[in-house]
Structures are given as C-alpha cells and as structure tokens.
Amino acid sequence: MIRVTVWNEYRHEKVNERVAQVYPNGIHNAIADFLKKDDRFKVRTATLDEPENGLSDQVLDETDVLVWWGHKAHEEVLDSVAAKVQSRVQEGMGFIVLHSSHMSKPFRLLMGTTCTLKWRKAGEKERLWNISPTHPITKGIGDYFELEHTEMYGEYFDIPKPDDNIFISWFSGGEVFRSGCVWTRGNGRIFYFKPGHETFPIYYDQTIQKIICNAVEWCAPVMYRKLDCVNVSPIEPIEIIEC
Amino acid sequence: MIRVTVWNEYRHEKVNERVAQVYPNGIHNAIADFLKKDDRFKVRTATLDEPENGLSDQVLDETDVLVWWGHKAHEEVLDSVAAKVQSRVQEGMGFIVLHSSHMSKPFRLLMGTTCTLKWRKAGEKERLWNISPTHPITKGIGDYFELEHTEMYGEYFDIPKPDDNIFISWFSGGEVFRSGCVWTRGNGRIFYFKPGHETFPIYYDQTIQKIICNAVEWCAPVMYRKLDCVNVSPIEPIEIIEC
Amino acid sequence: MIRVTVWNEYRHEKVNERVAQVYPNGIHNAIADFLKKDDRFKVRTATLDEPENGLSDQVLDETDVLVWWGHKAHEEVLDSVAAKVQSRVQEGMGFIVLHSSHMSKPFRLLMGTTCTLKWRKAGEKERLWNISPTHPITKGIGDYFELEHTEMYGEYFDIPKPDDNIFISWFSGGEVFRSGCVWTRGNGRIFYFKPGHETFPIYYDQTIQKIICNAVEWCAPVMYRKLDCVNVSPIEPIEIIEC
Amino acid sequence: MIRVTVWNEYRHEKVNERVAQVYPNGIHNAIADFLKKDDRFKVRTATLDEPENGLSDQVLDETDVLVWWGHKAHEEVLDSVAAKVQSRVQEGMGFIVLHSSHMSKPFRLLMGTTCTLKWRKAGEKERLWNISPTHPITKGIGDYFELEHTEMYGEYFDIPKPDDNIFISWFSGGEVFRSGCVWTRGNGRIFYFKPGHETFPIYYDQTIQKIICNAVEWCAPVMYRKLDCVNVSPIEPIEIIEC
Numbered sequence: 001m002i003r004v005t006v007w008n009e010y011r012h013e014k015v016n017e018r019v020a021q022v023y024p025n026g027i028h029n030a031i032a033d034f035l036k037k038d039d040r041f042k043v044r045t046a047t048l049d050e051p052e053n054g055l056s057d058q059v060l061d062e063t064d065v066l067v068w069w070g071h072k073a074h075e076e077v078l079d080s081v082a083a084k085v086q087s088r089v090q091e092g093m094g095f096i097v098l099h100s101s102h103m104s105k106p107f108r109l110l111m112g113t114t115c116t117l118k119w120r121k122a123g124e125k126e127r128l129w130n131i132s133p134t135h136p137i138t139k140g141i142g143d144y145f146e147l148e149h150t151e152m153y154g155e156y157f158d159i160p161k162p163d164d165n166i167f168i169s170w171f172s173g174g175e176v177f178r179s180g181c182v183w184t185r186g187n188g189r190i191f192y193f194k195p196g197h198e199t200f201p202i203y204y205d206q207t208i209q210k211i212i213c214n215a216v217e218w219c220a221p222v223m224y225r226k227l228d229c230v231n232v233s234p235i236e237p238i239e240i241i242e243c
Numbered sequence: 244m245i246r247v248t249v250w251n252e253y254r255h256e257k258v259n260e261r262v263a264q265v266y267p268n269g270i271h272n273a274i275a276d277f278l279k280k281d282d283r284f285k286v287r288t289a290t291l292d293e294p295e296n297g298l299s300d301q302v303l304d305e306t307d308v309l310v311w312w313g314h315k316a317h318e319e320v321l322d323s324v325a326a327k328v329q330s331r332v333q334e335g336m337g338f339i340v341l342h343s344s345h346m347s348k349p350f351r352l353l354m355g356t357t358c359t360l361k362w363r364k365a366g367e368k369e370r371l372w373n374i375s376p377t378h379p380i381t382k383g384i385g386d387y388f389e390l391e392h393t394e395m396y397g398e399y400f401d402i403p404k405p406d407d408n409i410f411i412s413w414f415s416g417g418e419v420f421r422s423g424c425v426w427t428r429g430n431g432r433i434f435y436f437k438p439g440h441e442t443f444p445i446y447y448d449q450t451i452q453k454i455i456c457n458a459v460e461w462c463a464p465v466m467y468r469k470l471d472c473v474n475v476s477p478i479e480p481i482e483i484i485e486c
Numbered sequence: 487m488i489r490v491t492v493w494n495e496y497r498h499e500k501v502n503e504r505v506a507q508v509y510p511n512g513i514h515n516a517i518a519d520f521l522k523k524d525d526r527f528k529v530r531t532a533t534l535d536e537p538e539n540g541l542s543d544q545v546l547d548e549t550d551v552l553v554w555w556g557h558k559a560h561e562e563v564l565d566s567v568a569a570k571v572q573s574r575v576q577e578g579m580g581f582i583v584l585h586s587s588h589m590s591k592p593f594r595l596l597m598g599t600t601c602t603l604k605w606r607k608a609g610e611k612e613r614l615w616n617i618s619p620t621h622p623i624t625k626g627i628g629d630y631f632e633l634e635h636t637e638m639y640g641e642y643f644d645i646p647k648p649d650d651n652i653f654i655s656w657f658s659g660g661e662v663f664r665s666g667c668v669w670t671r672g673n674g675r676i677f678y679f680k681p682g683h684e685t686f687p688i689y690y691d692q693t694i695q696k697i698i699c700n701a702v703e704w705c706a707p708v709m710y711r712k713l714d715c716v717n718v719s720p721i722e723p724i725e726i727i728e729c
Numbered sequence: 730m731i732r733v734t735v736w737n738e739y740r741h742e743k744v745n746e747r748v749a750q751v752y753p754n755g756i757h758n759a760i761a762d763f764l765k766k767d768d769r770f771k772v773r774t775a776t777l778d779e780p781e782n783g784l785s786d787q788v789l790d791e792t793d794v795l796v797w798w799g800h801k802a803h804e805e806v807l808d809s810v811a812a813k814v815q816s817r818v819q820e821g822m823g824f825i826v827l828h829s830s831h832m833s834k835p836f837r838l839l840m841g842t843t844c845t846l847k848w849r850k851a852g853e854k855e856r857l858w859n860i861s862p863t864h865p866i867t868k869g870i871g872d873y874f875e876l877e878h879t880e881m882y883g884e885y886f887d888i889p890k891p892d893d894n895i896f897i898s899w900f901s902g903g904e905v906f907r908s909g910c911v912w913t914r915g916n917g918r919i920f921y922f923k924p925g926h927e928t929f930p931i932y933y934d935q936t937i938q939k940i941i942c943n944a945v946e947w948c949a950p951v952m953y954r955k956l957d958c959v960n961v962s963p964i965e966p967i968e969i970i971e972c
Contacts, residue, residue, distance in 0.1 A: 576842060576843055576887070597841055598815070598838060598839040598841045598914050599914050599915050600819055600915060604964050605963055605964070606963045606964050606965070606966060607963060608966060609970075610966070610970045640964070644819070644915050646889060646912065646913070646914060647892060649890060658968060658970050659966030659967060659970050660967030660968035669889065670890065671841050672842050672843060672887050720848055720849045720850060721849050721883070722849070723849060723851060723881075723901075723903060724902060724904070725901060725902050727851050727852075727902050728901070
C-alpha cells in the first residue's frame with residue numbers, strides 16, 4: 001500500500017462561498033476521496049492551520065507520496081516545514097504539485113528557479129496533449145483530453161529542464177503551456193500537474209483523477225536513503241594508491 | 244568585455260601556512276590573475292569578510308559571471324547574499340562553482356538537492372575524460388587530461404540531472420565522478436567544475452585555466468530579464484475566447 | 487565565414503504553378519537570398535536532380551552547415567547521399583531540417599525514430615512560443631511570434647527527446663507542436679524547424695529569416711573529427727595493470 | 730508474463746575452443762538460463778544462422794523484450810531484419826543491447842550515431858558505479874560492483890545523450906565509460922549494458938544477472954502502437970478555424 005498524504009492550504013473554502021460550493025469539504029478531501037477508492041493507496045489529509053502545518057515528523061514518516069495544493073497563503077507555510085518537505089523528497093518521498101502550487105515554498109526549493117508563469121482567469125477551454133504516450137503517468141490516457149473551463153497558465157514557465165515533459169496544453173485564448181512535467185531530486189520523484197482550480201470543478205473530472213492516481217503510483221519511492229551524511233567523513237580508497 | 248567577479252571565502256589562506264604558501268594572495272587572486280591575461284574579461288574580486296560578503300548590489304550589477312570558491316565557511320555567507328546570487332543567476336548572470344563550493348549556499352539553492360558526495364584527501368591522481376568534445380567549455384582540450392595530486396570526489400554526487408555532463412574523472416583510488424556539469428536556471432548558465440584545492444596548486448595548471456576561461460565565455464549572459472514580475476497580474480487573451 | 491549549402495528537392499516549383507508563383511527561383515534560392523545578405527555566411531545551393539543529388543564529396547567538404555528542404559520526393563534521394571549526410575553530421579557538419587523534411591532520409595537516419603506527426607492543410611494561424619529565451623537560436627525573438635496562414639503539424643511527433651525544445655506552436659484548429667528542437671549527434675548539431683511550406687510564403691517572413699540565420703551560426707561546427715576510426719584497433723593502457 | 734527473446738550471433742562458440750569452454754551452449758543459452766529461473770519471464774532464443782536470422786514476424790510478434798548479443802558478424806545480419814527490429818522497438822518492444830552489440834545494425838539504426846568507442850582486451854578490473862540509485866534497473870544493486878577481469882571500453886563513446894546514465898565504469902588501466910545507458914525511441918525502451926565478453930564468464934555473475942532481469946522488466950512495453958500510419962492522411966480540425 002502506498003501511503004498518500006493530501007495537503008491543502010484550506011483557506012479559500014472557508015471564506016469564499018463559491019469555492020465552498022464546489023469543494024464543500026475542502027479540495028484535500030475531494031482529492032482524498034477518489035484516491036481512497038483505489039486500493040493501492042492508504043490516504044490521509046493535512047492542512048495549513050493544523051500544528052506544524054499538519055506535517056509533523058510522524059506524519060511525514062508515514063507518507064510515501066505527498067500531494068500539495070496551495071494558492072493564496074504560500075508564505076504562511078513554515079520555513080521549517082518547507083525545508084522538511086524538501087529533505088523528505090531528497091530522501092525518496094514522492095511529491096505531486098498541483099496547479100497554483102507552482103509557487104509553493106517546497107516546490108521552489110526543489111526547483112531552484114522562480115517557477116513564475118503567465119496566467120489569466122477567463123474560464124477558457126484547455127486541451128492537454130499527451131506527448132509522452134508511454135510514460136506510466138499517461139497510462140489509459142489517449143492523444144489528448146479537454147477541460148471546458150479553466151484558468152490559463154502560459155509560457156514562459158520558469159522551471160529547470162524537465163526530465164520528461166508529459167503534457168502540453170493548448171488554450172483557446174492563444175497560449176501553450178508545459179502542463180505536466182517530471183523531475184528527480186535525490187531519491188525523490190516530482191510531478192507538476194497544471195490542472196485544478198478552486199472554483200472550476202477540475203478534480204471531479206475522471207481523466208484528471210486517473211492521471212493523479214497514475215502519478216501517485218509512479219512517484220512512490222523505490223527506496224529511502226538519507227543523503228546528508230555521506231559528506232561528513234572521508235572514505236577509504238578501494239585501490240592501493242601509489243604517489 | 245565580460246565582467247567577471249571572483250569570489251573567495253579567503254579564510255584558509257590567513258590561518259594555514261601551507262595554504263598561504265600555495266596561494267599567498269588568496270585563491271581569488273590566483274584565479275583573477277589568469278583571467279586578467281585574457282582580454283575578453285574585465286576582472287574583480289570579492290571576499291566573505293568584506294561588507295555584504297563583498298557582493299553589494301552595485302558589484303552584482305557590474306558582474307556578468309560570478310566565480311565562486313568556498314570551503315569551510317559556507318554557513319557564514321549571509322542568507323540574503325545567497326538569495327541575491329540565486330536571483331541574479333535566474334535573471335541571467337553566469338555562475339561558475341569550483342570544487343568544494345558544491346556545498347555553498349547559492350549552488351544548493353539553485354540545485355534543490357543536497358549536493359553531497361564522497362571524498363578523500365590522499366593526494367591521488369585524477370584523470371578527467373572529456374565526454375562532450377564539441378561543447379564550448381572543452382575547446383582546445385583533448386580526450387583527457389591529468390592532475391597528479393588531487394583530493395578525490397566520488398559518486399553518488401547528489402545533483403539534478405545535468406543538461407550536459409562535460410567531464411568524468413577517474414581516480415587512482417578506484418572512484419569516478421561527474422567532474423564537470425552544466426545547468427540552466429532561468430536565464431542563467433551554471434558550470435560546476437570539480438578541480439581545485441586549497442593546498443594542491445590546481446589553479447596554476449594551464450589546462451584548468453583554459454577550461455575556466457572557456458567557461459566564463461560560455462556562461463556569459465545572452466540577456467538579462469527579471470522573471471519575478473510576470474506572475475503578478477493576469478494577461479489579456481490573444482485570441483477571442485468564446486465560452 | 488560559415489559555408490552554408492541550401493539543399494532543395496526543387497520539384498514542386500517546376501510542376502505546380504502556385505508554388506512557382508511564390509518561389510519562382512525555387513525555395514533554395516529564396517533561403518539562399520536572405521542568408522547571402524548576412525556577411526557571416528558564404529552560401530551555395532544544391533538540388534535533387536543534379537548529379538549525386540548536388541552533394542558531391544567536394545560540395546560537402548566545403549559545407550559547414552547544410553539546410554535541407556524536401557517534401558514529395560524523399561525516397562528519390564540516393565541512399566548513399568543520405569548516408570554521407572549522416573556521416574558528415576556525425577563528424578561535425580551542422581544540419582538544419584525544415585518543415586516537411588522531418589520525413590527526409592538523412593533526418594530519419596540521425597533520429598532513429600519514425601519522425602511521423604499529424605498534419606492538416608487548412609491555412610490556419612500558428613503562434614510559436616519561445617520556451618528557450620536564452621538559447622542562441624532565439625536571440626532577438628520575443629515571447630512569441632505568429633504566422634497567419636500555415637499548414638498544421640501536431641503531436642504526437644515521434645522524435646527522440648530533444649536536447650532542447652526551443653519553440654512550441656499553438657494552432658487555431660486546436661493542436662500544439664514542438665516546432666523547434668535541437669539535438670547533437672556525434673560532433674554535429676541539428677535544428678529541426680517546423681515553419682515553411684511550398685505555397686505559404688513563410689521564408690519571406692523576417693522573423694523566420696532571423697531564426698534561420700541564428701540557427702546557422704549555432705549549428706556551425708566547433709570542430710571536425712572522424713569518429714569511425716577509433717573503433718578499429720585496441721588502445722594501450724594509461725595505467726599499469728596488475729592482474 | 731514478459732516474453733523475452735535472447736538473440737545471439739552464435740559464431741565464436743562454434744569456432745573458438747576457449748569460447749566454447751566458457752559458453753558451451755552459446756551465450757544465448759547462458760543468458761536464457763538465468764532468465765528462465767525468473768517466473769516473470771517466458772524465454773526463447775534466436776540466432777544468426779537460423780532462417781531470417783531467427784527473427785521471423787511470428788517470433789517478433791511474440792517478443793516483448795529482445796536481448797541482443799553480436800560481435801564479429803554484425804554485417805551478416807540482414808538489413809531487412811535490422812530494419813524490422815528498429816520498427817518493433819519504435820512500436821513498443823524493449824531492446825537490451827549487450828557489450829559489443831554497440832556496433833550492431835539495429836542499435837546503430839536506433840541511435841543515429843557511429844556508436845564507436847575505445848577498447849582494449851587486457852583482462853583488467855572494472856568497477857561499475859551506480860549513478861542512478863533509484864532507477865528500477867539498479868534495484869538491489871549497491872553503490873558499485875566489480876568485475877575482476879574484463880575487456881575495457883572507454884570514452885569517447887559516440888552515442889546520443891542518454892535519457893539516463895545508469896552506470897559509469899572505472900578501469901584499472903585508467904579509463905572511464907558510460908557503461909549503462911537508457912533511451913526511448915517511439916514507444917520502445919532501450920538499455921545498453923557494457924558488461925559481457927565471449928571468454929570472460931561475465932554472464933554467470935549474479936549481479937550482472939540481476940541487472941539484466943531488472944532491465945527486462947523495465948524495458949517491457951507499456952503499449953504497442955504503430956506510428957507509421959499517422960502520417961498518411963490529414964486530420965480534421967478540433968476547433969473551428971476562421972481565416
């Protein structure tokens with residue numbers, strides 16, 4: 001069983017009626033709900049306003065893949081928590097970064113770039129083209145799929161060159177976007193996936209759900225290993241050195 | 244003219260007699276000296292114990308490529324200075340990271356990984372194989388070159404997949420190492436180059452000097468551009484959206 | 487001076503009146519004309535129906551960068567000529583592959599994939615987004631540029647993962663396409679660039695011309711080197727082997 | 730069950746007594762033997778001197794992963810068979826390319842480069858460093874492993890930039906080599922693995938066997954899909970085009 005923790009800022013839902021209508025139990029629970037139907041996964045949630053932002057050492061010890069949703073309160077995430085998430089990914093934890101979480105602290109720490117992009121909220125159509133048809137994340141997804149009403153995210157998207165570019169989005173307003181990208185950092189696998197919004201009901205879409213399920217499986221750690229310690233002391237030579 | 248700033252921690256040279264013998268004016272001046280002989284470059288130096296670690300906004304405004312040497316005082320670099328170096332690279336400044344600077348704050352901020360590795364100081368032989376023979380950084384370098392006495396750095400080196408792996412080192416003690424690697428972060432180009440040490444006189448080696456000169460030219464910015472601002476406000480659609 | 491040879495199938499222009507109106511002297515001469523205005527380049531042309539398809543050893547000996555246009559007669563290119571172009575690229579010659587030349591023999595030999603794609607000729611709008619703003623090929627090109635009437639090329643484009651994806655195209659009909667991509671094969675640099683057509687006057691567009699000029703400079707060989715010979719005989723060990 | 734076909738040139742074993750002593754039933758059977766012990770796999774063999782080089786359409790129809798060993802008779806493989814192997818890989822078949830098969834026809838067709846390298850047969854020690862510790866191919870393999878007596882393969886190895894560099898070898902004679910590399914071509918995954926030889930008993934080594942088993946599982950096709958046909962006819966627009 002892959003142990004998944006779905007993290008949500010969980011602020012919009014409390015203050016904005018329209019958001020609350022779309023996600024009455026919070027985006028985290030909408031995501032957790034479809035993950036729970038998949039018997040490969042054991043799912044819990046965590047939110048910003050819990051102690052330690054809901055991500056104590058114990059929770060992280062029991063997390064194989066962390067799904068992250070943030071939007072308007074990125075700066076309120078504790079620096080210590082962001083650093084801990086970064087370390088956990090380096091040690092092997094999978095990390096799925098949704099939509100506006102491109103500006104979240106842990107994602108930016110892992111990327112090293114500004115992660116900025118262009119955006120527009122006009123409710124336009126988005127068509128996601130699958131340009132990695134044999135990647136495990138696109139299993140069961142065809143050549144493309146559509147979202148009728150979305151927020152536009154456009155290039156230039158300031159990210160390091162992805163290990164694989166999985167999806168490219170077309171928007172009716174005229175832009176394109178690398179809307180699905182993967183990287184490895186240390187032992188950990190990272191998937192950034194653009195779709196999602198606090199008022200468009202994207203996470204109820206079955207194709208989106210299938211992709212996130214695929215991604216959880218793909219991001220699950222092959223192994224855990226602390227990398228910080230190897231630097232501490234010198235190692236003995238394997239061969240005899242003559243000099 | 245490419246404006247180069249050579250930054251040095253400049254601590255060893257003051258406290259360790261052997262280091263002072265090898266680099267009497269500091270490693271920064273040894274590097275600046277050979278760069279100054281190249282009329283493509285205008286060279287200055289900066290050190291840790293100067294105000295703002297020698298890297299005021301004015302100095303950075305006048306820097307196209309920053310060469311970094313740090314070893315025992317990484318943690319003393321101001322967080323604000325490390326963050327500023329990261330931003331400047333994102334905006335276009337070239338960044339050459341030498342030897343033990345793999346653990347420096349700005350390099351780790353740009354990589355997002357632990358940047359740890361294995362090491363041993365036994366004065367063994369290192370042979371650097373050129374596996375990117377057409378990369379501008381290896382112009383004039385043959386199939387390989389040797390350093391008689393070096394500190395060993397070995398794999399696993401915890402870095403993001405490099406855009407190009409330029410050199411792979413062979414060590415007589417039995418290890419290998421990706422000893423020259425490049426990445427792009429935002430508009431800026433980064434070159435990590437393993438050779439160098441505070442007591443082995445590596446920076447007097449003519450092949451090493453040629454590679455660093457090549458790298459300065461290659462890292463020089465194509466353009467400068469702030470990337471932080473594009474995220475602030477939404478953009479207008481190019482096409483008419485019907486929905 | 488970079489020596490450029492512009493190769494053209496040169497068939498459409500002779501049999502189709504509309505093509506002849508757009509490119510009265512052939513596409514090769516339209517491309518050669520703007521390249522000749524750039525004093526970095528020395529330009530010649532070659533066409534399919536010349537002896538050895540216009541690409542004798544002497545012509546290739548005097549070619550630093552080969553620009554290729556083919557469409558309806560890919561199969562008539564001699565296998566020996568295609569193999570020679572592949573070898574020359576491996577040894578260092580730059581290779582710029584335009585539009586329908588994605589199905590040309592030498593490009594397919596260098597890629598190893600089918601190089602197939604989706605297409606439609608509806609004269610729709612194409613907008614090319616610059617996703618590598620610091621790559622030398624995009625020097626002087628802004629965030630995007632447009633072509634009012636083009637043939638659509640769409641994903642999935644069956645190519646090896648590019649070393650860099652330079653442009654992504656948006657089409658009004660709903661597709662996206664990786665319309666500018668670079669690879670290295672041996673010592674040689676390759677740029678595939680989608681724009682171009684036999685009846686749309688794409689090669690008179692100034693942005694297109696600037697990009698092709700940039701690409702010629704970028705593809706110019708750093709060095710020439712035969713790679714075939716190193717495999718012939720064993721090499722002596724550098725270190726003493728004890729076994 | 731993954732259906733594996735192990736292909737061998739099978740010539741050395743018939744004419745060279747030392748080879749016959751090490752691999753009395755041929756290298757193909759030595760490899761097939763350890764694969765057969767793994768109940769994930771259904772294994773068959775094929776050899777050069779069988780009709781159609783042992784690779785009829787029916788055999789290929791029943792092959793998910795093809796393991797290839799060739800050395801002295803690369804040129805005797807039928808061009809039609811090499812082309813068929815290339816097509817099958819493009820459609821999804823996995824392809825594991827062992828040792829001297831770097832010069833085999835199908836591998837070179839898929840790479841597009843010369844695939845040349847330096848070599849020496851001195852029976853020296855090789856140490857393979859695992860630089861992709863979380864790749865499925867290195868599951869259960871530690872930081873490094875050793876082969877006491879091997880043929881040396883050294884850089885420059887003329888291959889396209891690998892999607893992942895899995896192993897780097899150290900040789901006691903002084904060279905390094907990218908001894909494990911993966912690429913995707915179309916739907917198919919390719920693993921080049923350097924170890925192996927006709928007189929050194931490399932394929933009896935348990936670490937080598939584990940890596941090849943891991944690689945068979947990793948290379949197994951996610952899906953099959955012909956890519957040649959999509960290019961034949963134009964496609965209809967998804968969006969309404971106004972022009």
